[in-house]
Amino acid sequence: MQKKTPPKAAALPFLLLFPALASAAEFDGGSLSPLWGVPFAGILLSIALLPLLAPSFWHHHYGKVSAAWALAFLVPFATIFGLPLAGGQFVHALVAEYIPFIILLTALFTVAGGIHIRGNLHGAPGLNTAILAIGAVLASFMGTTGASMLLIRPLIRANDNRLHKAHVIVFFIFIVSNAGGSLTPLGDPPLFLGFLKGVSFFWTVQHILPETLFIVGLLLALFYAIDRHYYRKEGVLPVDPTPDTPRIGFDGAANFWLLGGVVALVLLSGFWKSPVVFDVFGTEVGLPGLVRDIGLIAIAVVSYRLTSPKVHADNQFEWGPMAEVAKLFAGIFLTIIPVIAMLKAGTQGPFGAIVSAVTRADGQPDPAAYFWATGVLSSFLDNAPTYLVFFNTAGGDPAALMTTYASTLAAISAGAVFMGANTYIGNAPNLMVKAIAESRGVRMPSFFGYMAWSCAILVPLFVLSTFLFFR
Numbered sequence: 001m002q003k004k005t006p007p008k009a010a011a012l013p014f015l016l017l018f019p020a021l022a023s024a025a026e027f028d029g030g031s032l033s034p035l036w037g038v039p040f041a042g043i044l045l046s047i048a049l050l051p052l053l054a055p056s057f058w059h060h061h062y063g064k065v066s067a068a069w070a071l072a073f074l075v076p077f078a079t080i081f082g083l084p085l086a087g088g089q090f091v092h093a094l095v096a097e098y099i100p101f102i103i104l105l106t107a108l109f110t111v112a113g114g115i116h117i118r119g120n121l122h123g124a125p126g127l128n129t130a131i132l133a134i135g136a137v138l139a140s141f142m143g144t145t146g147a148s149m150l151l152i153r154p155l156i157r158a159n160d161n162r163l164h165k166a167h168v169i170v171f172f173i174f175i176v177s178n179a180g181g182s183l184t185p186l187g188d189p190p191l192f193l194g195f196l197k198g199v200s201f202f203w204t205v206q207h208i209l210p211e212t213l214f215i216v217g218l219l220l221a222l223f224y225a226i227d228r229h230y231y232r233k234e235g236v237l238p239v240d241p242t243p244d245t246p247r248i249g250f251d252g253a254a255n256f257w258l259l260g261g262v263v264a265l266v267l268l269s270g271f272w273k274s275p276v277v278f279d280v281f282g283t284e285v286g287l288p289g290l291v292r293d294i295g296l297i298a299i300a301v302v303s304y305r306l307t308s309p310k311v312h313a314d315n316q317f318e319w320g321p322m323a324e325v326a327k328l329f330a331g332i333f334l335t336i337i338p339v340i341a342m343l344k345a346g347t348q349g350p351f352g353a354i355v356s357a358v359t360r361a362d363g364q365p366d367p368a369a370y371f372w373a374t375g376v377l378s379s380f381l382d383n384a385p386t387y388l389v390f391f392n393t394a395g396g397d398p399a400a401l402m403t404t405y406a407s408t409l410a411a412i413s414a415g416a417v418f419m420g421a422n423t424y425i426g427n428a429p430n431l432m433v434k435a436i437a438e439s440r441g442v443r444m445p446s447f448f449g450y451m452a453w454s455c456a457i458l459v460p461l462f463v464l465s466t467f468l469f470f471r
Contacts, residue, residue: 027085029341034350036073036338040385043069043331048380048425052447062324066331073335089337091281098333100196100293101189101384102326105145107262107296107303108186112146113317114255114307119248123159125227128168129220131155132175136216139180140187140205142259148177148429153315156440163234166444169437170453171223175216177429178421182212182414186266188427190378190387190416197391198398199409201270207410211469215418215461222457252311258303265295321432332385343392355393365394367470371411375419375462379426387416411470419462422454423447 046065050058058065078086121127131151139147155172159165181187183205185195191204250256269292276287311317342350347359358369370390377386390412394401401409420427424434424447434444445453 027081027089027341028345029338029343030345030349032338032342032350034342036077037342037351039069039073040332040335040339042072043328043335044385047328051425051431063327066327070331070334073338077338088282090334092283093333093337095280095283095285097193097196098330100289101192101333102329103293103296103300104186104192104262104266105143105189105325106322107300108143108146108259109149109322110300111255111258111262111303112142112149113315114252114258114303114311115150116251116311116314117150117154117248118251118314119154121154121158121248123155123162123165123168125224125231127158128155128227129224131158132172132223133216133220135172135176136180136220139176140183141263143186144177144181144188144427145429145432146259147180148172148433149315151176152433152436153440156437156442160440162231164230165442166437167223167226167230167453169433169442169444170450171219171226173430173433174421174454174458175219175223177433178427179212179215179219179418182208182417186263188417188420189384191413193384193388194391194398194409194413195266195270197396199402201267203402203409204413207406208414211410211414211418211465214465214468218461219457251314252307254306255303258299258306261299262296265292265299268292316436321428325428329384336385336388339389340392340396343389344396351393358390358393365405365408367407367411368466370394370408371415371462371466371470374412374415375422378416378419379422383416383420383427387412390415407470414465414469418465419458421458422451424450 043066046058046069050062050065074086074090077089121131131154135147135151138150142150152169152172155168156165159168162168178188182191185192185199185201185204191199194204195201269288272288272291274287278285278287278290339351343355346352347355349355354373358366358373360366370393374386374390377389391401391409394405394408394412421430424430434450438444444450
């Protein structure tokens, strides 16, 4: 029997005001109208379109937009179904999913921002390919955002004497900012959400390693061929804008140890089974998860204080990107509540057509359909909520998905991570890398110009992957 500890004293007044919150029941998504999905669709479309259509408005008001869509769900839901049920769903989304998610991203963002690679490399095809390969490996251990922020500036410096270099950044986004993060929950936000839902830490590396090696290996080979072509055709500038340095080194190298601490804490929370459970307004919080989150906060604080201001300045470290992610995902995690409930209702629910589209005639899930459905949506919407949508479409039971329906979970995981590279808006690091490259004078492709690259390079690889791995 689980040992329950009482809520903290500070929570008692809230419980006295809303006693039913502590035992708020799950609601039946099958009885909901599809209109309850409008706030979720609204916030995702806002993320996809407003930065392109109204960049100034979005830059100044994205937090308000996120809050408006969240309230567009919460206020009507509380009015119709009652404050206790709405409050219970709010607390569950906040405590069980959003807070652990943001804490991990913040820890990885802070630690990666404290490591600066100094020195000047020379961007020949072999060296560029090696950097992309190293980034692909690092991405699964320090996150696609962390690996991208660590390596993009040294890569740009190494190629600042090249005449044609946009393709280097495009392939960097393909490999380091996306596909490389497919092997562990640390690699990409969708996989960490799966980990929070109960998918074991090493499940992804055990089940989509061949797919990852296939995609990353072919991308590296294609990149080397393309980069070698441009290098032989154009050569380099007569004077390198970045002066040579005696050697390559790291500033803030102590953060590598802290990165190891992040990995250890996440692993600990997956393997440690404790009977101690804290009840937070009806949502159970296990002791391993609590220790993990407190430890990650401590690591982020230590990293920030330990890192010298010069390292942060050299990395152009700022909290803006992290604040944007935190505000947007707060709205996403709230507005997705009714969507998940409706998907759990299966073929008889409001989204029965979606469930049917990824289900074979015999009632079994179709891995190929899940791969493309998850991937296409991840190309234009954020891949983390897209993963959650199809995770729940497939039943939402981690035990069944890791065993009986392992091929389906592999397809969902691969689709969310791989196809986030199809557009600039498919994954958060994509736009961050583009912005950094442009600020350093690299002429990056437009939104549709980038898609021309992804359609020519990535889509054929995904078609091959479908026939090889997801039939």
